[in-house]
Amino acid sequence: MNSIIDKNDFDLNRYLREQKTKVESILGKVMPNEDVRPTDLHKAMRYAAFTGGKRIRPILCMAACKAICGSNTDAIYPAMAIEILHTYTLVHDDLPSMDDDEERRGKPTVHIVYGEANAVLTGDALQALAFELIANSNTTPAQTVMLIKELATAAGSQGVVGGQVEDLAAIGQSDKELIHWIHLHKTADLFYAATRMGGIAANANDTELTALGKYGQSLGLAFQIIDDILDDEPGNNVATTEETETETTCLAVHTAVEAKVLASEYINTALAALKVLPQENIEPLNAIAAFVIERTI
Amino acid sequence: MNSIIDKNDFDLNRYLREQKTKVESILGKVMPNEDVRPTDLHKAMRYAAFTGGKRIRPILCMAACKAICGSNTDAIYPAMAIEILHTYTLVHDDLPSMDDDEERRGKPTVHIVYGEANAVLTGDALQALAFELIANSNTTPAQTVMLIKELATAAGSQGVVGGQVEDLAAIGQSDKELIHWIHLHKTADLFYAATRMGGIAANANDTELTALGKYGQSLGLAFQIIDDILDDEPGNNVATTEETETETTCLAVHTAVEAKVLASEYINTALAALKVLPQENIEPLNAIAAFVIERTI
Numbered sequence: 245m246n247s248i249i250d251k252n253d254f255d256l257n258r259y260l261r262e263q264k265t266k267v268e269s270i271l272g273k274v275m276p277n278e279d280v281r282p283t284d285l286h287k288a289m290r291y292a293a294f295t296g297g298k299r300i301r302p303i304l305c306m307a308a309c310k311a312i313c314g315s316n317t318d319a320i321y322p323a324m325a326i327e328i329l330h331t332y333t334l335v336h337d338d339l340p341s342m343d344d345d346e347e348r349r350g351k352p353t354v355h356i357v358y359g360e361a362n363a364v365l366t367g368d369a370l371q372a373l374a375f376e377l378i379a380n381s382n383t384t385p386a387q388t389v390m391l392i393k394e395l396a397t398a399a400g401s402q403g404v405v406g407g408q409v410e411d412l413a414a415i416g417q418s419d420k421e422l423i424h425w426i427h428l429h430k431t432a433d434l435f436y437a438a439t440r441m442g443g444i445a446a447n448a449n450d451t452e453l454t455a456l457g458k459y460g461q462s463l464g465l466a467f468q469i470i471d472d473i474l475d476d477e478p479g480n481n482v483a484t485t486e487e488t489e490t491e492t493t494c495l496a497v498h499t500a501v502e503a504k505v506l507a508s509e510y511i512n513t514a515l516a517a518l519k520v521l522p523q524e525n526i527e528p529l530n531a532i533a534a535f536v537i538e539r540t541i
Numbered sequence: 542m543n544s545i546i547d548k549n550d551f552d553l554n555r556y557l558r559e560q561k562t563k564v565e566s567i568l569g570k571v572m573p574n575e576d577v578r579p580t581d582l583h584k585a586m587r588y589a590a591f592t593g594g595k596r597i598r599p600i601l602c603m604a605a606c607k608a609i610c611g612s613n614t615d616a617i618y619p620a621m622a623i624e625i626l627h628t629y630t631l632v633h634d635d636l637p638s639m640d641d642d643e644e645r646r647g648k649p650t651v652h653i654v655y656g657e658a659n660a661v662l663t664g665d666a667l668q669a670l671a672f673e674l675i676a677n678s679n680t681t682p683a684q685t686v687m688l689i690k691e692l693a694t695a696a697g698s699q700g701v702v703g704g705q706v707e708d709l710a711a712i713g714q715s716d717k718e719l720i721h722w723i724h725l726h727k728t729a730d731l732f733y734a735a736t737r738m739g740g741i742a743a744n745a746n747d748t749e750l751t752a753l754g755k756y757g758q759s760l761g762l763a764f765q766i767i768d769d770i771l772d773d774e775p776g777n778n779v780a781t782t783e784e785t786e787t788e789t790t791c792l793a794v795h796t797a798v799e800a801k802v803l804a805s806e807y808i809n810t811a812l813a814a815l816k817v818l819p820q821e822n823i824e825p826l827n828a829i830a831a832f833v834i835e836r837t838i
Binding site for chain 2: 276280282284285286289290309332333336340341342359360361362364365368369371372373375376378379380384385386388389392393395396397399400401402403405406408410412413425431508
């Protein structure tokens with residue numbers, strides 16, 4: 245009975261709203277206070293972290309943890325680390341030398357408010373904070389090391405940064421394999437890490453971790469395709485500036501209809517992966533998959 | 542007879558040469574190959590990591606490990622992580638929006654060769670790699686978590702990045718406390734982490750770790766002062782561009798003679814800290830302290 249269509253038994257909007265509030269409340273506590281020296285840097289870090297956003301990655305991390313062990317407590321620090329890591333990538337993506345964006349989610353970007361040098365440094369400090377948060381999590385040392393490996397791999401030269409590099413180099417190109425590679429690394433790697441890290445915090449076994457990774461990766465790929473579609477709709481450029489910025493859109497190689505079909509296939513792959521997991525607390529992961537394909541903003 | 546003056550029984554130059562060769566050989570092996578996708582990013586990361594330099598931080602890390610347990614094997618990955626972390630800070634320091642340097646150690650900086658956007662991303666990927674290397678070290682999970690905490694703290698908003706932020710904000714200011722704060726965080730924090738991480742890899746006890754931290758921190762403070770002095774000498778601007786770049790020099794608040802005395806005091810503090818450690822393998826740490834105060838380039 246875990247159909248994504250039958251949403252009567254799970255209120256996703258309420259769940260997402262509650263989890264977002266929870267994420268932002270904890271985020272406010274784990275970040276350095278604005279009155280700690282250097283105060284301008286800590287203000288900029290908080291400014292970057294609190295400009296809205298759906299908090300989908302930390303929510304996925306905590307939901308994956310709960311799906312495995314019935315509680316999301318041990319995933320809280322890893323979830324914050326993922327959100328902070330994601331935040332740093334947005335700060336650097338917005339820089340004049342990168343996407344040169346002056347606004348994100350309707351607010352001036354970090355470099356507009358704090359200057360370009362401080363924006364570079366704010367991103368740098370956020371990345372270090374992400375790893376510091378994991379190191380301070382209440383998981384066992386063996387789990388913590390696994391979590392660090394997972395985040396470092398997703399964040400590194402063959403993960404998010406690699407995807408961004410190829411994205412910048414690929415402007416104007418229309419090559420299916422290239423665009424898939426960029427989506428996989430620039431976007432899906434962090435979703436993959438988010439769900440696996442939730443699993444690691446819950447002491448998931450290898451089969452469960454593989455399933456969670458498959459779910460996260462497929463979800464991330466679908467998420468990026470839907471972003472591309474939404475961004476291409478006349479008068480609607482909200483979605484892209486909210487979550488990801490891809491110079492190279494899948495609409496360069498697919499029609500919108502083909503792209504929607506492709507996204508649906510990824511969602512089906514994600515849902516299929518969930519079947520090997522315990523089903524007691526699987527509703528949020530099922531429902532988030534449905535949300536990704538159906539979202540309009 | 543562990544005097545720093547009596548250097549007859551320890552050939553520091555040979556030691557530094559051998560250790561530098563060792564560091565660079567291992568660095569070449571632990572970094573992603575240039576033929577791994579994205580190839581341009583991996584080329585840029587290697588370009589940044591192999592532009593010379595004394596490799597003093599990784600050498601200190603390995604020497605601290607050997608001083609405690611008689612072998613430096615377990616400190617190899619932490620040492621590489623520190624050097625990679627230091628490398629990323631230099632790549633970002635050189636950016637047009639920061640120090641705007643076109644050359645480092647006589648070679649074009651990363652952004653000159655690979656473009657500004659790629660230089661930002663190269664630094665980002667190097668920081669992630671530093672944490673990935675520690676996570677893959679052959680220390681116990683408990684040690685590895687301690688190592689991550691140490692590096693993340695030194696690298697973060699109240700460490701190297703914090704120092705850099707205050708340095709950029711302090712141009713033209715002459716305030717002793719401010720300049721000390723900048724030196725402490727921008728430069729000494731990474732020396733402090735380097736020696737403590739060597740100790741952690743060697744399973745040092747708390748007393749030993751405190752001593753190693755004191756040694757590293759004092760050495761770092763002396764190192765920065767000597768850098769400022771060398772940089773101020775007519776026709777000699779090699780030192781600063783080799784290791785650190787400080788907008789705010791201690792010569793704004795001290796004469797060169799006063800600064801040299803201050804550096805000597807830090808070196809004496811560093812040497813005193815070493816006295817509580819086992820003395821069998823202490824020569825390199827003693828000799829490096831002497832080297833820092835006596836160096837002319």
